[in-house]
Structure formats: C-alpha cells, structure tokens
Amino acid sequence: MADYDYDVLVIGSGPGGYVAAIRAAQLGLKTACAEGRETLGGTCLNVGCIPSKAMLHASEYFDAAANGAMAKMGIDVTPKLNLPAMHGQRIDAVKGLTGGIEFLFKKNKVDWLKGYANFTSADTVEVAGKAYRAKNIIIATGSSVTPLPGVEVDNDKQVIVDSTGALELAKVPGHMVVIGGGVIGLELGSVWRRLGAKVTCVEFLDQILPGMDGDVRKEANKIFKKQGIEFKLKTKVIKAEVKGKKAVLTLEPAAGGDAETLEADVVLVSIGRRPNTEGLGLDKAGLAVNQRGQIETDHDFATQVPGIWAIGDVIPGPMLAHKAEDEGIACAENIAGLTGIVNHDVIPSVVYTWPEIAGVGLTEEQAKEKGEVKVGKFPMLANSRAKTNHEPDGFVKVIADAKTDRVLGVWCIASVAGTMIAQAAQAMEFGATSEDIAYTCHAHPTHSEAIKEAAMAVTGKPIHI
Numbered sequence: 428m429a430d431y432d433y434d435v436l437v438i439g440s441g442p443g444g445y446v447a448a449i450r451a452a453q454l455g456l457k458t459a460c461a462e463g464r465e466t467l468g469g470t471c472l473n474v475g476c477i478p479s480k481a482m483l484h485a486s487e488y489f490d491a492a493a494n495g496a497m498a499k500m501g502i503d504v505t506p507k508l509n510l511p512a513m514h515g516q517r518i519d520a521v522k523g524l525t526g527g528i529e530f531l532f533k534k535n536k537v538d539w540l541k542g543y544a545n546f547t548s549a550d551t552v553e554v555a556g557k558a559y560r561a562k563n564i565i566i567a568t569g570s571s572v573t574p575l576p577g578v579e580v581d582n583d584k585q586v587i588v589d590s591t592g593a594l595e596l597a598k599v600p601g602h603m604v605v606i607g608g609g610v611i612g613l614e615l616g617s618v619w620r621r622l623g624a625k626v627t628c629v630e631f632l633d634q635i636l637p638g639m640d641g642d643v644r645k646e647a648n649k650i651f652k653k654q655g656i657e658f659k660l661k662t663k664v665i666k667a668e669v670k671g672k673k674a675v676l677t678l679e680p681a682a683g684g685d686a687e688t689l690e691a692d693v694v695l696v697s698i699g700r701r702p703n704t705e706g707l708g709l710d711k712a713g714l715a716v717n718q719r720g721q722i723e724t725d726h727d728f729a730t731q732v733p734g735i736w737a738i739g740d741v742i743p744g745p746m747l748a749h750k751a752e753d754e755g756i757a758c759a760e761n762i763a764g765l766t767g768i769v770n771h772d773v774i775p776s777v778v779y780t781w782p783e784i785a786g787v788g789l790t791e792e793q794a795k796e797k798g799e800v801k802v803g804k805f806p807m808l809a810n811s812r813a814k815t816n817h818e819p820d821g822f823v824k825v826i827a828d829a830k831t832d833r834v835l836g837v838w839c840i841a842s843v844a845g846t847m848i849a850q851a852a853q854a855m856e857f858g859a860t861s862e863d864i865a866y867t868c869h870a871h872p873t874h875s876e877a878i879k880e881a882a883m884a885v886t887g888k889p890i891h892i
C-alpha cells in the first residue's frame with residue numbers, strides 16, 4: 428500500500444460509482460471517488476431518475492385533477508398550475524438526495540476528489556492537476572445523450588432540448604415534438620402532455636419501446652394514443668431549423684419517400700444514450716472501447732488491464748440505475764476478494780408513465796426463439812383493486828417454459844407495475860415455476876394479485892376471468 432494513495436479509486440459518482448465506493452469503504456478499503464459535477468449522484472440523481480420522477484409524480488396529480496379522475500371519486504377541483512413551485516419541489520428532491528450521498532461519503536470515509544479524472548497510466552489518474560495512484564481503479568463514468576445530426580440541442584434556448592432541458596422548461600409548450608419513442612420520450616412527453624402540451628412522438632421503428640414484449644408495446648401505444656399523444660411511427664427526422672421561438676422539423680418516412688415539415692415549440696431529442704469515455708485517456712491505461720464505444724469487462728467487472736474495472740452505463744447491458752448499483756456492489760466485493768455476482772438475466776426495467784410499464788426476463792418473442800412456452804395473461808380490468816381505483820388499463824403476462832414451467836419472463840402494464848415487478852424478479856431469481864407463484868398467497872385487494880392470476884392462467888385456471 429505504501430506506494431498507493433488508495434486501494435480503490437472510483438471515477439464517477441453515479442449509482443454505479445457511489446455505491447461501489449461506499450461498499451469498498453465498508454469492506455475496509457481506502458477509497459476515493461472522483462466526480463467532475465458539482466454534486467454527487469451522477470445522471471440518475473442530478474438530471475435523470477430522480478428529477479424526472481419528481482415531475483412525473485407532480486404532473487400525475489395535476490392530470491388527475493384536470494382530466495376528471497378526481498371528480499369521479501367525488502373530489503371537485505379545478506387545478507391551477509404553478510410551474511415554478513413544481514420545479515421547486517424537483518430541485519429540492521435532487522438537493523436532498525445528492526446531499527445525502529455527500530453525507531454517506533463522509534460517514535464511510537470516502538474521499539471525494541473534485542474534478543474530472545483522466546488516466547496518465549494504468550494505475551494513476553489525474554484530478555484537478557493532482558496525480559493519484561490506486562491499486563484498483565473502477566471506471567463508472569456513465570453515459571450522455573446521443574446527438575442527432577442536423578438537430579442541434581441547445582438547452583439554454585429551450586427550443587431543441589435533451590432530457591436535461593426537458594426537465595427544466597420554464598413554460599408548458601404549445602406543441603412538443605419528441606424524437607424517439609423510447610423511455611425518455613414517453614416519460615417526459617407524458618409530463619408535458621399532462622400539463623397541457625400537445626405531444627407528437629416521432630419514432631424511427633414501426634413500434635415504440637424497443638426491447639420490450641410485443642404485446643406490451645402494442646398495448647402501450649394504444650394507451651398513450653388514448654391519452655392524446657400522437658405517434659408518427661416509421662418516420663425519421665432529417666433536420667431541424669430554429670426560427671425565433673419555434674423549430675421547424677423536416678421528417679421523412681424511414682424507408683424513404685416524400686418529406687413533410689412539422690412545427691414545434693419544443694423538440695425533445697431522446698434517441699438513446701452513449702457511454703462516456705472521451706477525455707478519460709483510456710489509451711494511457713492500455714484500454715480500448717468496443718464498436719459501441721463501451722468498455723468490455725468479464726463477469727467480475729474486470730477489464731483486460733489488471734487493476735482496472737468498469738461498471739454501469741459505460742459497459743454493455745441495459746442503461747439502468749439499479750443495474751449500475753448492483754454492479755458497483757459486486758465489483759467492490761470482487762476487489763475485496765469476495766464473490767460479487769450480478770444476474771444479468773433478471774434485471775427489471777420500468778417505464779414510469781401512467782400506467783407504469785414493467786418487465787423482467789425474456790419477452791414472449793425471445794422465449795419462443797429458445798423453445799416451447801406457455802403464456803398466462805390477466806387484464807387489470809379484472810383485478811378488484813385496479814377496478815376500484817378506476818385504473819382499468821393494462822395486463823400482466825407470465826411466460827413459462829412449456830416443459831419445466833420455470834418462469835422465463837413477466838410483463839405488466841398497471842398503475843403500480845414498477846412495484847409489482849419486484850416480486851416477479853425475486854421469484855425468477857429463486858428459479859420459481861408459474862405454479863409457485865400461483866400457489867403463493869397474495870394479499871387482497873392488491874394489484875399484485877394480477878401476477879398470481881396471470882400465473883394461474885399459464886395452466887388455464889385463473890379465477891376472475
């Protein structure tokens with residue numbers, strides 16, 4: 428240790444990096460975390476998961492009051508939007524949680540090295556002009572917005588924005604065009620639709636939410652359309668021109684054909700994210716990136732250079748905070764000589780729209796490619812709690828192996844699908860069969876009973892349909 432400043436130096440303090448740093452310190456390793464942002468917590472806490480959920484939650488209340496959902500339950504209100512106050516509670520949520528990480532760093536004796544880090548050799552990084560040598564370096568630099576050529580983001584002008592700009596709009600746009608029908612487009616598009624914007628979503632593919640189960644994608648499209656989001660599928664944006672306070676977009680069918688124009692007050696570019704490796708000096712460490720710009724690791728999160736590890740959005744796999752966190756814990760444990768494992772086959776994903784959309788494991792399409800399957804479906808309309816709460820949209824789908832009955836995937840569209848999916852992930856982690864779920868006693872009346880009934884439907888015996 429004599430020559431080293433730290434046992435572990437983590438680059439980046441997002442959910443991957445800060446969690447890895449805390450676990451390493453808990454395991455008795457001398458740990459530092461370099462972060463270039465002014466606050467800890469990475470994309471997720473500063474401009475991602477947390478502020479987006481603050482706006483989603485608040486706008487759900489507004490919508491419930493505005494769209495008659497509250498009146499249906501005997502509460503007559505006429506909502507008045509106070510957007511500065513709504514932004515205020517978003518900023519407070521971020522402040523509270525990023526400050527919380529700073530507190531946890533102090534509590535666990537993790538040194539925060541303030542500034543952007545770059546490698547000068549395989550075991551040394553420079554931060555704010557000072558060199559630090561570490562036995563182990565974890566790259567947890569995360570990701571940033573993928574740019575769209577011809578559509579230049581300028582968050583300050585609030586006309587063409589990325590997700591960060593879309594969280595901070597000072598007024599509700601008359602017309603918002605979302606480029607990309609993925610998670611960010613649908614979540615942030617929903618926020619501004621609920622607050623009064625007309626929202627058009629332009630998606631390159633023939634369906635929204637790529638990677639999700641086919642039935643889920645179709646049903647989600649129907650629900651969002653019913654809510655008023657307009658979709659232009661199989662369409663690409665060629666360019667955008669800002670004219671004063673508006674943008675004029677040129678669109679073309681994805682397969683080629685006649686162009687059309689579309690005027691927008693705000694354009695949200697949400698076509699994906701790419702790993703952050705620029706300026707890291709990876710070459711100095713002897714590291715390269717793959718074709719997608721990601722750093723490759725083995726199952727233990729070790730790169731090909733001994734002593735350098737990588738986790739989170741910067742490595743292959745879904746770009747999700749909980750995946751990054753679990754990798755952070757496993758990586759720190761592996762460095763400490765323990766056995767840290769992440770089961771990448773069971774990583775839930777949730778879209779926090781209304782209703783929520785969640786899934787874990789294989790889609791029906793993927794499962795069928797691997798062999799014969801049995802599928803059980805149960806509509807939320809037949810779930811007593813959802814029906815009582817006036818939340819009829821959605822369903823649960825359980826996909827099981829036809830021979831062994833082992834659960835291969837679970838998909839839900841329901842108001843609380845994000846909470847429901849945890850039990851499915853746990854069941855799959857324990858190798859459950861659909862029968863195991865069907866015979867597990869679920870509390871009544873809960874939305875989760877729909878998972879039990881969908882599991883019962885795998886063998887054709889649900890009770891309530």
Ligand code: FAD
Nearest residue numbers: 439441442443469470475476543544569739740746747748
């Ligand atoms: P990041 O959180 O990106 O953190 C990396 C950190 O490293 C950054 O703070 C960056 O400043 C720092 N850094 C980069 N380079 C250097 C350097 N050279 N030196 C020092 N520091 C550096 N995921 C979910 O699971 N649920 C959600 O609800 C969700 N909502 C999202 C909403 C939005 C709008 C966005 C954009 C993303 C959302 N995500 C969500 C994705 C989630 O934010 C990421 O998957 C997660 O933050 C990845 O964690 P990470 O630790 O790998 O990297």
Ligand code: NAI
Nearest residue numbers: 607608609610611612629630631697698699700746777778
């Ligand atoms: P995404 O990958 O979810 O969706 C991008 C969409 O844009 C795709 O449907 C794609 O087909 C489409 N697209 C790509 N190029 C296009 C083009 N030129 N024109 C029109 N459409 C185009 O990416 P998104 O929404 O930007 O989110 C990035 C990542 O952030 C997600 O993959 C997710 O991992 C993470 N995230 C997670 C959240 C959650 O867990 N709730 C919330 C927000 C983000």
